[in-house]
Amino acid sequence: MTDRDTARIVPLLDLRTSTLRIPGATYLPESRITGSGRLIDTLGRPLRDLRISVTDRCNFRCNYCMPKEIFDKDYAYLPHKALLSFEEITRIAKVFVAHGVQKIRLTGGEPLLRKNIERLIEQLAALRTPQGQALDITLTTNGSLLARKARDLKAAGLQRVTVSLDGLDDAVFRRMNDVDFPVADVLAGIEAAQEAGLGPIKINMVVKRGTNEHEILPMARHFMGSGIVLRFIEYMDVGATNGWRMNEVLASSEVVKLIHAELPLVQLEPSNPGETAARWGYANASGQYDKELGEIGVISSVTQAFCSECNRARLSTEGKLFLCLFASQGYDLRSLIRQEGAASDADLASAIGHIWQGRGDRYSELRSALAPDAGTGGHRVEMSYIGG
Ligand SMILES: Nc1nc2c(ncn2[C@@H]2O[C@H](COP(=O)(O)OP(=O)(O)OP(=O)(O)O)[C@@H](O)[C@H]2O)c(=O)[nH]1
Ligand SMILES: C[S@@+](CC[C@H](N)C(=O)[O-])C[C@H]1O[C@@H](n2cnc3c(N)ncnc32)[C@H](O)[C@@H]1O
Numbered sequence: 001m002t003d004r005d006t007a008r009i010v011p012l013l014d015l016r017t018s019t020l021r022i023p024g025a026t027y028l029p030e031s032r033i034t035g036s037g038r039l040i041d042t043l044g045r046p047l048r049d050l051r052i053s054v055t056d057r058c059n060f061r062c063n064y065c066m067p068k069e070i071f072d073k074d075y076a077y078l079p080h081k082a083l084l085s086f087e088e089i090t091r092i093a094k095v096f097v098a099h100g101v102q103k104i105r106l107t108g109g110e111p112l113l114r115k116n117i118e119r120l121i122e123q124l125a126a127l128r129t130p131q132g133q134a135l136d137i138t139l140t141t142n143g144s145l146l147a148r149k150a151r152d153l154k155a156a157g158l159q160r161v162t163v164s165l166d167g168l169d170d171a172v173f174r175r176m177n178d179v180d181f182p183v184a185d186v187l188a189g190i191e192a193a194q195e196a197g198l199g200p201i202k203i204n205m206v207v208k209r210g211t212n213e214h215e216i217l218p219m220a221r222h223f224m225g226s227g228i229v230l231r232f233i234e235y236m237d238v239g240a241t242n243g244w245r246m247n248e249v250l251a252s253s254e255v256v257k258l259i260h261a262e263l264p265l266v267q268l269e270p271s272n273p274g275e276t277a278a279r280w281g282y283a284n285a286s287g288q289y290d291k292e293l294g295e296i297g298v299i300s301s302v303t304q305a306f307c308s309e310c311n312r313a314r315l316s317t318e319g320k321l322f323l324c325l326f327a328s329q330g331y332d333l334r335s336l337i338r339q340e341g342a343a344s345d346a347d348l349a350s351a352i353g354h355i356w357q358g359r360g361d362r363y364s365e366l367r368s369a370l371a372p373d374a375g376t377g378g379h380r381v382e383m384s385y386i387g388g
């Protein structure tokens, strides 16, 4: 039994009679649920961002995400038949879009390992919001296959990519990915993405105190003025296998202080409501933000939780809907659409509507009220399964 299997799965088989109700939720009239695009949860948060995990497999073993000791050759990955097909993903995504989703992020595991991912991107790129707008379609990747795939991804309709890169020092990077993957190949992938027009590109760097904090300044210098936005992520207590300890977290405030001492920064306004990153721009000699120099972002999920505006839903590789990165229960959408006499799109819309309306998740806010190393209980699913 894997940790993934301990997540509680909520069956959704009562839809025909519209009796699906989540305890504690206040409900809008049905007319405001199905396809209204105005869905809000119990904390008043709209549904805007759908993150889809397309595989639970990865060719890296980053120790903060898929530590080698757990994700070894005996680890029980999902069998192929358990995965949602591209048609199933697109069908579910379409219903989410009718409910107000404007951005879709493909993630995993390593999404570029999913065979023919370009075909899924084509299908998602054809979706339109109720207002007739195209979606913001993006993907988070470790960059290992990007040099090979960037042009095809762009041609399929992908707009931009976020590439994870935890340092420029080859030895540090090889140690962190734990499969001896060279940094030069990820940099080549980033270059290929730039050439293919997959932008604006973002870089995600997870900062672990004692592991790669000395890479912060070299990374900042490298990407300053490149048109690429570098974002520093606080090491999170996601999943149950990475052995997370508060003393390995370097607070974003420290990261900003460190960079500011050498490369002066000014705070920028958020560009979108519910954004994960706080933005800081590089300043010119007169202390003003200089667009040519660009910006960085800091994602402070541990020290400054941003749950109050969280508009993100997560669809796992096997079709379970999770309402929080730290959730311990998922809602089984796959059974709904695969069962005999399967749900119609209206049933699916009603289920998703009710589930979002019942949402009260705010894990990071709650954990920050606890002692630094306190656990909050429950079985959390792994990041590689739910999608980062
Ligand atoms: N705690 C928490 N962390 C999150 C959440 N969403 C994203 N993150 C973390 O922030 C990182 C960066 O997020 P991205 O996947 O780049 O997504 P984003 O910030 O929505 O992307 P953009 O639209 O490009 O700004 C993720 O890899 C996670 O580590 C969230 O809802 N809660
Ligand atoms: C789970 S990965 C999936 C996509 C792809 N394999 C990649 O690495 O970009 C998504 C993001 O989650 C981040 N991540 C994974 N574990 C994390 C942790 N414990 N704390 C903070 N971020 C984490 C990764 O750095 C990456 O940017």
Ligand code: SF4
Pocket: 058, 059, 060, 061, 062, 065, 066, 108, 109, 110, 142, 164, 384
């Ligand atoms: S962070 Fe991404 S690349 Fe690293 S192990 Fe997790 S899924 Fe793989």
Ligand code: SF4
Pocket: 306, 307, 308, 310, 311, 312, 323, 324, 325, 326, 361, 362, 363, 364, 365
């Ligand atoms: S901890 Fe959960 S509710 Fe808070 S921002 Fe992250 S995903 Fe959203």
